Amino acid sequence: MSILIILIGLYGVINSPNLIKKVMCLSLVESMVIMQFLGVGFRRDGGAPILNQGIETFVDPIPQALMLTAIVIGVCFNALAVALIVKLYRQRGTVDVRELHDL
């Protein structure tokens, strides 16, 4: 399922003329890659990886810890991309890549 959504996201990145939609599609692809990594650490019936009585099976905490960093980077990317697109819109009056000839 993740692979399918990644392909849909990539199609949007290549095909959409709107920069905002491109950023949304990129964000979708990134989220699915993160989901994929969390899936690697998944254990059926596993609890949260916190030392506590009664918890014998727990999910792998490493992907969760690493992906937290990747999510923060993703959020920074989205915030910066949207800010730059707003600036570009104010400068050129469009976010359509077909009208931005120097892109």
Added chain:
Amino acid sequence: MIFEVLPSLPLSWEIFSNLWMLLPLLPLAGVLLMLIAQHSLPRDISGILFHLIVCAQLVLGLLLLAAAGTHGAAPREMAVSLWDYAIVFRVEPIKIMHLSILMIPLLLALPKYANINNPYLRIIFLFFLSGCSGVVVTGDIFNLFVFYELMIMAAYVLVAAKQNFAESIKYMMFGSISSIAFLGGIIVLYAGGAPFNMHADIFAAIPAANAWWAMVLFTFAFGVKSAFFPIALAPCHAAAGSLFSAFLASFTIFTGMIGLHFLVLQPAALLDMPAFHTLIRTLSILTIVMPSLILFWEPEYNRAVAQSTIIAIGITGLLLSYGQQQYAFLYVLVHATYKSLLFMLGDELKQSARFLKVNSILAIIMLAMGIFLASGITPALTAHVKGEIEPASWWMQTILLFSGFCIVGGFVKFRYSLETPSTTHGQRWRTYSLYIIYIGLVFLLYHQFGIPSFMNIKTAVELGVLAVALLLGKRIYRSFPQLVSLDRHWIYGVLNRQLLYIIILFVFILLWLYPTSQHL
């Protein structure tokens, strides 16, 4: 040959390793300090703080380089804890070379830091510096990802600082796709049970299918980051201010080559998968030939300089694919010197159509020196490496001569003229300081690595090519006006087509490497 000339300051390992780990933290501490000062003091002292932090970083880097012969000659790792996935720092000869490549623009830009007037831009630059330093010192793959993102995220802002929002957004799109592929490679490695240390052994310890997929994803990720043809990143680098362009073109883009070396070519050699080397070789040849043509017909000075960086990427990739990593990074080291100068000379030039107005004879001499070093024609230091790229292959040597011809011809086509400088006394002295540092660096490099031998038939051919480029470059350029701005009009077009090229590159990599997956 190269690592034998490293200086050996007697510094204890404890001090050296602590200073090594301090390298990315110093600019980050500077960011914190500047933010506190910005919001709590009535007067803006960010300029003083910024200069102090950059100078401290430079001193720290040079101190580490001075002790490189003592501690950097053999690989050593420093893990923060004994855990398999702990943060790891790594010292080794390639990392020392990488540090030198960072120190060159940092040193050359010393007279230019005063041009950064905005306090927030200074803070962003320190973030960028922290990311660059982190990429150099890290020894694990996930931290390479994190520091790379820190560096590149700051680079997007630095590109946008000159109101070039379109180029910055394009840079973000390309960077984001390559980072997603990089993260994908990390996932595949982890799923195979590998730790994240940056050495080839981890690929041998996991199932072959995981290693193959990880290497495919890393090839794609670092291929895009390094701007292998047909990835159009050169205009994004050219769009930043001259100081930032110098850093992007001499350091940032070559970090992709470091990734290719550690995470693709070294494991491929260990796992006996030569298809990865032939793939990088093929991409490198394309990356020399096509940008050479683009440069020749490029009418803008800054974009022409940026295209010569892409040619340098191709030559570095070619050397790495032949296993000549020492020569590859020597090439990058020399490239960092002249490329920083060529971009910073942009401040001394004014372009209108094909006319370049230069404000002093000294600037023209410096420009000529930079272009000559870029051409790779003997006795330029870059000529050292040419003999290492399959010397027996005449067609490989022809490609290199062709790129030399295009670089010289591409800069000769501009019409240079002198104009009365309108600069202040202080600005003039800053420019002179840049020239003095540059000449000192070139002298040091020649002193360390020697002058390439030039009493042979190959040199005669090279000088012949140089003469033809000087005499006919302008005429050939004018004879084919339909090829002017070749990349914008014929190759790349709108952003969607450029993004499609990324997918084509990925499919090309998959198809090329698919036969090797059959033997897993």
